[in-house]
Amino acid sequence: MKYAETYKNSLLNDILPFWERYSLDSVHGGYFTCLDQTGKIFDTDKFTWLQARQVWMFSMLYNEVEQKESWLQIATSGADFLKNNARDSEGNFYFALTKEGKPLVQPYNIFSDCFAAMAFAQYAKASGDERFSKIAKTTYNNILRRKDNPKGIYEKSTGVRTLKNFALPMILSNLVLELSAILKPEEIEQTLDFSVNEVMGVFLDNDSGLIYENVMQDGSLHDSFDGRLINPGHGIEAMWFMIDIGVRKNNQNLIQKATDTIIRILEYGWDKEFGGIFYFMDAQGHPPQQLEHDQKLWWVHLETLVALAKAHEHHPTKTIATWYQKVHDYTWSHFPDPEHGEWFGYLNRQGEPSSTLKGGKWKGCFHVPRAMYQCWKSFEKIEAK
Template sequence: MDKHAEQLKEYQKWVREELERSVNFWLKNGMDHEHGGVYTCLDRTGKLFSTDKSVWFQGRCAWTFSYLCHVYGKKQEWLDAAKSCLDFMEKYCINREAGDRMYFTVTADGKPLRQRRYCFSEGFYAIANAEYYGVTGEKECIERARRAYELIYQLNNGLIKDPTGMGPKTIPETRTGRALADPMIYLNITAVMRRCDPENNALYEARAKECCETIFKYHFKPELKCTLETVGMNGELQMDYTAGRVVNPGHDIECSWFVMEQAKHTGDEELRKKAQTLFDYAYEGGWDKEYGGLLYFIDCKGLPPEAYEHDMKLWWPHNELLIASMMIYRDTQDEKYLKIFDETLEYCKKVFSDPEYGDWYGYLRRDGKPTEPACKGSTFKGPFHLPRCLMMVDQLIDEILAR
């Protein structure tokens, strides 16, 4: 057993209690029992402050409650929450007239509000259906997941034109490029698909390998000690404008553990080490040495970031930091990473966690105080990053204690 067993057991006790508080917060306050699906715009106490619904979170919520069943065993209230979100997406969130592209936001009763060019709604729809299939065996769900998975691949790789008619973010004749989000998120989607759909394992193995190659060929820049969000089509640096210099430390750290999972799956130690270096660059560049916590955006040249929120502290990068640091500790037994985990956990307990009402504050100022009025959810925050983190850390500690 690990020499830090008692310390790890203390972490695990807190993690399990925090997971229960988070899950109960969303079950109590988020689920829409009239129209189906989940609301995410909730204040500190769980009171609703906007009825518009995030399509990302219909999928993310369905995945979260399905994965809870996968990890801890089926509970009817978890299955019901997942099914509610899946049914709401199927009924309201798919633009059937535009090649089954999905909306970004809809009204409480499902009327479309906004379509975006990005494929993340489809990605979260895919993992939700795959995970639900994994715990229920409902064949239609894995068929939905497979169709969405392939649609994303075709769109991301320019094999088809976007059926919505929306073009690239910038005029391609002037500037084109690659976004880190595409291969890293697709890598995570692929991992879920592979676990839940072993029938198509060969496809998922090939796609996961391709994602990792893309990340390190184009975005990972050891000469700059960072991983860039945006690069030219051949990985070329674009240092003359702010978008080309953006580093998102939380995103990079999330990417690192996606790659570490792939490396563990394939037994590729060289890939694992590269993922660890990716983590190291992000942590060293992003940790706020004055106030603690991860900065949201940094400029790889140390120039002023353009995003107004660049020095805020958001919940999800810290979730990714907890997962990745514990994962590296599991794989290396290097106490440096256990120390990073401990420092991050203490920071999160102090500034993000809210035992009185459950779940975490989403948005803090640089000094760690919540924006006012404080909120627990938004279009971009709901039951996903935090419960995923807590479930994964719980499992990682189990693995460490069992060795």
């Protein structure tokens, strides 16, 4: 089967038209992300990281696929909305805004800033507007300044048990490549080295071969809910970032290690009874604290398809091909909505939609189209061979 055409067709003829048709706020700028199964808006609040992800998406497609004026206009609408409304007086990005752009939720979460930096860098390239390069660079420096204490005054823990979280080094490994046009080469290499060391040397546990979500400051494991937490999708997504870095640095060992880790996490995280990948797991098999732990989520499966496609492109093995087919068959038979377009986000353990929304507070125009693009490009190269 020719997969490149499947992904390309889905991206251009299903996924993007859904967001172009239903998400645009022509009055205030930016995007509505709370869309029901048919695309109807059910909440008008705007979540900064989803706004930024959609700016990034349409800017990236304009830069990499086709210079369509409509794509640039969509990106401009979100970029201007964020620039004018989304930052506090210190340049930190609020988590949520009203549809008009008034701040609703304080900038407690550094990931809004990460996605804003990504968005502005891509948009600056698409539009040629240097103001957005400057904001991207300032925001990136702000992220680095906050990386050891990302929540700052909004941190809830008392400091008695200081676990560090996997998400930031993971996201930095991708963010720095996104900003490569506006950072100095030494800045890029410094952050890449930091990220690879953290992801593969600290959060990847040598004994189990699994990525832990939280470890102690010295890298040791902690026997608690948070300390035992495994998020298979997170770990696998990080591995395609590692493969990208391995390709950039021509580091075959890193590509091999990332590929091995993808397989190990899949073997651990696959639901052998109903199929699909669990959302959360406990490293010792205890009941996880997250009540949604056995749900099957869209982004987990899509990021796994990207990771397997990249592994297949750069380090093909029979095991990778077998796993790709298995994940592909489950994902494509459960998540797409043939009636109304786009993909369901949340399935129960048995694989039925537990919610029929197409977008909300956490799901926007990002994981589905990005995965379609990434898999399309990987399979183009695989099939050309």
